[in-house]
Structure formats: structure tokens, C-alpha cells
Amino acid sequence: MTELSELIEGILRFRDERDWKKYHTPKNLIISLLIELGELSEHFQWKTNEEILQSIHDERIKEKIAEELADVAIYLLLLTNELGINLEEAILKKIKKNEEKYPVDKVKGRYVKYTELMEQ
């Protein structure tokens, strides 16, 4: 099992060996995330959800989708690193916050907007 910090290390090593840090401004990384999210979406564009889940049984398609998901993750890790944010900590904190925001007894089985919850 790999920790997030080890993945980040591998990504930074790749970047620094190529001297590419200078390209990784916050805005360039946002635009890169957009591009990769778009490429990931191409695999889903005209398929139904059932067809998407079916297509995953084809190892070549699964491989390609895994690559696009990795690209999104890599740019996300580069951006969090550039901003000095600990993504693990941020995720754990956000789950906790969402747990308080969406109490099980009020939202179980149906999605309710937070603004609607507040009005109840």
C-alpha cells in the first residue's frame, strides 16, 4: 500500500527531473485539470451509465479510463502541493464537516440541498 505522500514524491521527482515546475502555476494546473477531466469524460459521452459500467469489462477501455483518472489525480496532487495544502487532512476534515451538515436522519435515501435543510 502506498501513502499519498509517496505518490506526491514520485510526481515531484518526475517534474523536477524535467525542470517543469515553472509551468505549474495555479492557473495552468486548473486548466490542466479541466483538460484531463474532459478527456476522461470522452469515454462516457454518448454512453448510458449502464453502457459505461459494461464497457469497463473490456480491459483496454478500463486501462484508458484508469490513465485519465490518474491524470486528473496527478494534477490535483500537483496543485495541492503548490498551494501547501495537505490533501489527506483536507479530505478527512471535509468528511467530518459533511457528516454534521447532512445528518443521517434527515437525508437518508434522498438528496437534500443544504439550504433546504436549514429551512426545516
Next chain:
Amino acid sequence: MTELSELIEGILRFRDERDWKKYHTPKNLIISLLIELGELSEHFQWKTNEEILQSIHDERIKEKIAEELADVAIYLLLLTNELGINLEEAILKKIKKNEEKYPVDKVKGRYVKYTELMEQ
């Protein structure tokens, strides 16, 4: 230190306690990723890269940006889980592939499109 698999477990527990898996189709998760990437970008929209990096010194802004980054990461982990893809493995594989695709001696210090590299 937390492993990716532990983060995913926490996210799935949150989801299943609320019986929200039914909402998490591949297309809904792509659209959610788009929404969260948009919300993250709002913190950067009219700022220069320097102003963005400066703004991070304000703890409240850093906190908000960390939350948006967490939201992107959470939906990304939900999508990889839904597709049965191991994100750690995918990232490590992609780094390796990129290392072969972009040899240090050909791209050091400058970004070169892969298609241009092929023509050399």
C-alpha cells in the same frame, strides 16, 4: 499518515449511512467533479498567480480552497471506486509511462508536445 484506501473507506461509510450510492452514477460523478472544479476555480478567477499564492497566507482562504480541493478528491475517489479502478496503481503506472514518453534529455526545461517529440 493515511493510506488512500482508508480515505476511500471513510467516504464510502459517509455515503452508505445516507443511502446515497444510487445517486453516484458515472455521469453524475463527472458532473459533480465539474461543479467542484468550478468552485475551486472561483478562488483563482480574477487573481494573478502571484495574488493566488499570496492569498493562501490568509488562513480562512486557505481553509476554503482546501475544502474545494477535498471535494474534487472525494468525487474522484468515488468515481474510481465505482469503476473498480485502483487509483494508486493507476497513478504509479502513469508516472512510469510519462517517464518513457518524455525522456529527460529531450524535454528538460521546456515543454514539448508528445507528437512533436515523435517527429524528431
Next chain:
Amino acid sequence: MTELSELIEGILRFRDERDWKKYHTPKNLIISLLIELGELSEHFQWKTNEEILQSIHDERIKEKIAEELADVAIYLLLLTNELGINLEEAILKKIKKNEEKYPVDKVKGRYVKYTELMEQ
């Protein structure tokens, strides 16, 4: 009926009265397009396609969605203007190109990737 050029004029007048052209760099406009596309998507996020089309019968929801569509269009027009591109011309040209790329007799009733068409 309004022509595209008149819409652009109105948008540029709004911008110039506020001296905001300086913010409208290509990258800022791309990021703004991403943000507005995300906001538009929020109205669709957890709904089925049927629920979305149903929700439009509520005039307040239709109004809000129309506003988000307008925001996307406004930033798109600002970007084309900034790049000196005539959007009308580009659209007409692209339709023509697509007509040749996807011959009716080969794609009627089913979506076929261009790369697959080429192999036939």
C-alpha cells in the same frame, strides 16, 4: 431578432464602462467558462434527465438556468472577441465540416466515432 454582433456590442459596452478588459485574458476567460459551466451543472447534478426537463416548467428554475446559460455564452463571446475570431463564421464552417465527416448514410440513428468511420 438580434444578431450575434449586437449581443457582443452590448457585452463589450458593459465591460468597457467598468474598465474590466484588463481582467479578460484568455486564461481568465477559460477559467470563467469553467466556473459558469459548473454553476449551470448544479441545476442538473442529482436529477435524472426526465427530472431536469420537468423542472424547467417551474418558471423560477427556468429563469435561473437561463441566467447560467447566458453567463457561459457571455464569456464565450468575450473569448472569441479577444481572439479576433468570428463565431458565426466558425459555427457555419464547423457544421459544414461535420457534415462531410459524418455522412448521413453511415451514421444515421447511431453515433459512430470518426476514427471508426475511417476504418470502414
Next chain:
Amino acid sequence: MTELSELIEGILRFRDERDWKKYHTPKNLIISLLIELGELSEHFQWKTNEEILQSIHDERIKEKIAEELADVAIYLLLLTNELGINLEEAILKKIKKNEEKYPVDKVKGRYVKYTELMEQ
């Protein structure tokens, strides 16, 4: 000069000749917008704003960017049509609303968030 309604007509004719309306659900069109916005962004990814504006002088690059802008516009028009929204009207209304929201004397030369304007 072409009116928006004529452009939409051309796009719908292309679609209907191929019997592709069935693919154009709101969610598929949102995902298509995301994909095309990503493809457009590829032309900007690692360039500075100055380099982007410079690159446009190359007619082949300008042509390609124009095509991507057209793709975004085409999917936007398809979505507005699917939702029964008049985009011209929506744009004119939004400009008017923004004019009231951002009074020239309060925002001239600097971008101010609407929420900050409210606090003044």
C-alpha cells in the same frame, strides 16, 4: 449577418438528418460542453497569455481554436434549444441584471465581488 436562430436551425438540421436527437439529453450535452471546453483549453495549457495571443497570428492555429470555440457554441445552442430557452433574450436580460448589480461608479477599474459590494 446571421441571426442566432439561423445558426440553431442549421445545427438542428444536421442533428435531425442523422437522427441524433436521442443522444442529446441535458446531461450528455453538459458532458459534451465539458469535453469541448477541455479541447479548447489544450491550445492554451502551457502558454502564457501573451504567447496565446501571439499564436493566433498563425492561421492554422487560429483555425483550430475557432473550431473548438464553435464546438462549445454548438453544444451550448443545442442545450438551450433542448431546454426551450431563448439564448438571445437570456443574454440581454443578464447584461441588464449585471449593470444593476455592478454600478459603474463602484467597480470602475477594479473587480469587486457582489457580496463585498453589498457590505459597503
